[in-house]
Amino acid sequence: MASMVDLERVVVLLGGFPALAGADLRLEAGEAVLLQGPNGAGKTTLLRLCAGLLRVESGHAVVCGVDLGADRQGVRRHVGYAGHRSMLYDELSVAENIDFWGDAAGVSHDERRLAADRLGVEPRLLDVPVSRLSAGQRRRTSLAITAARRPSLWLLDEPHAGLDQAGRDVVDTLIGDATEAGASVLVASHELDRVRDSVVRTVTVAGGRVLEGSVERAVGSVR
Amino acid sequence: MARHSASMLDQALLVARKDLRIEWRSKIALNQVVPFALLVLVLFGFALDADTAALRNFSPGLFWLALLLSTVLAVHRSVEIETGDGVSDAVLLAGLRPAAIFAGKMFALGLQLVLLALALLGGVVILYDAGIDDVGLLVVTLVAAVVGVAATGTVYGALLVGQRARETVLPMLLLPVLAPVLIGATRAWGDAMGTVATDGWAWLSLLVGFATVYTVVGALSYGTLLETAHG
Numbered sequence: 037m038a039s040m041v042d043l044e045r046v047v048v049l050l051g052g053f054p055a056l057a058g059a060d061l062r063l064e065a066g067e068a069v070l071l072q073g074p075n076g077a078g079k080t081t082l083l084r085l086c087a088g089l090l091r092v093e094s095g096h097a098v099v100c101g102v103d104l105g106a107d108r109q110g111v112r113r114h115v116g117y118a119g120h121r122s123m124l125y126d127e128l129s130v131a132e133n134i135d136f137w138g139d140a141a142g143v144s145h146d147e148r149r150l151a152a153d154r155l156g157v158e159p160r161l162l163d164v165p166v167s168r169l170s171a172g173q174r175r176r177t178s179l180a181i182t183a184a185r186r187p188s189l190w191l192l193d194e195p196h197a198g199l200d201q202a203g204r205d206v207v208d209t210l211i212g213d214a215t216e217a218g219a220s221v222l223v224a225s226h227e228l229d230r231v232r233d234s235v236v237r238t239v240t241v242a243g244g245r246v247l248e249g250s251v252e253r254a255v256g257s258v259r
Numbered sequence: 260m261a262r263h264s265a266s267m268l269d270q271a272l273l274v275a276r277k278d279l280r281i282e283w284r285s286k287i288a289l290n291q292v293v294p295f296a297l298l299v300l301v302l303f304g305f306a307l308d309a310d311t312a313a314l315r316n317f318s319p320g321l322f323w324l325a326l327l328l329s330t331v332l333a334v335h336r337s338v339e340i341e342t343g344d345g346v347s348d349a350v351l352l353a354g355l356r357p358a359a360i361f362a363g364k365m366f367a368l369g370l371q372l373v374l375l376a377l378a379l380l381g382g383v384v385i386l387y388d389a390g391i392d393d394v395g396l397l398v399v400t401l402v403a404a405v406v407g408v409a410a411t412g413t414v415y416g417a418l419l420v421g422q423r424a425r426e427t428v429l430p431m432l433l434l435p436v437l438a439p440v441l442i443g444a445t446r447a448w449g450d451a452m453g454t455v456a457t458d459g460w461a462w463l464s465l466l467v468g469f470a471t472v473y474t475v476v477g478a479l480s481y482g483t484l485l486e487t488a489h490g
Binding site for chain 2: 084087088089109112113115117119120121122123124125126127128132136137139140141142165
């Protein structure tokens with residue numbers, strides 16, 4: 037099986053602080069992995085690194101076949117990153133945001149609308165400015181934009197945060213559908229019981245490292 | 260996987276439309292930048308004791324000084340659009356060509372500056388009794404100067420996307436760099452308005468050179484600037 041993420045002794049500095057201090061991780065194609073760990077452990081940094089948003093200080097980092105040390109911009113077209121923040125323009129409506137980011141990524145109009153429907157973005161909200169949306173509605177919109185890109189690697193940071201029960205179920209389905217389609221998913225979450233059912237293994241991150249022996253098969257399996 | 264078949268021009272227009280749409284919604288330029296620029300003109304009038312002859316003679320310089328001071332606000336607003344809730348991450352991840360982002364933001368900023376200049380021109384004609392002898396020189400100078408200012412503002416704006424103190428840093432960086440525009444445009448407009456005996460068309464070459472250099476530098480370096488500002 038091809039490796040989607042291959043990190044060896046990776047160090048990432050944030051303002052001089054080693055947010056990742058020699059992290060090792062391997063993620064295969066079609067695999068979903070949960071990153072767990074306390075606040076400040078380095079989970080978000082790990083996801084942002086894989087998205088090509090952070091510079092590799094030292095170590096070996098290859099994501100989607102792209103060496104991040106040589107070309108971290110090159111990996112961005114392969115990944116879908118949904119972080120803590122909405123990544124939306126507040127002044128634009130939901131539809132305008134979906135269309136702008138869709139056009140930017142070369143996603144067709146039908147694919148965008150399909151993704152919006154799938155994420156439960158209500159049609160009545162399409163013309164509403166993002167600044168007036170609730171946190172959950174923003175999250176759904178943001179995830180719809182990510183889903184429309186059909187990334188090879190999903191990087192989800194607390195994807196259930198702010199969502200109602202139906203929204204959480206949609207995220208779980210999204211993870212399952214992504215892996216079924218051959219994509220890989222790396223998801224950071226504190227909602228361990230919920231996410232464990234959607235992933236094939238769990239990895240603990242602490243102190244900027246992936247802990248030895250923390251990799252284990254979860255009870256659940258890929259849907 | 261995301262696909263990127265759109266042409267450079269399509270991507271630039273996409274970014275420009277987005278910036279102009281956001282500006283149209285927020286009305287920051289209309290409600291804050293234009294009134295500020297007109298207020299500066301009025302204050303210049305107070306400073307020169309409402310001496311009509313002096314105001315008329317100095318109107319080209321006062322116009323361009325007011326425009327450049329107001330440009331700082333417009334550039335700040337253009338930067339602010341990209342510092343929303345994780346938007347700077349999204350811009351990097353979207354896969355847009357950096358040169359297209361630069362061109363789009365420059366075009367949107369330039370269009371706003373042209374509209375601001377028209378409001379200011381009305382201001383100097385009405386408040387300072389300024390006349391126009393050479394409309395062609397006036398218009399060509401305005402276009403060349405605005406292109407230079409918009410290109411420079413977009414370049415320096417990108418540098419400050421991730422900076423906390425950009426409100427204070429931006430004018431200190433931008434205004435000295437724009438000094439050649441102030442000098443060249445003031446001289447050219449002095450000729451166009453008949454306030455100084457000089458060859459305005461000769462000064463135009465300075466503006467064209469400035470605009471060309473910053474447009475090329477911006478298009479080539481914008482990706483690096485975005486990455487650097489992002490950290």
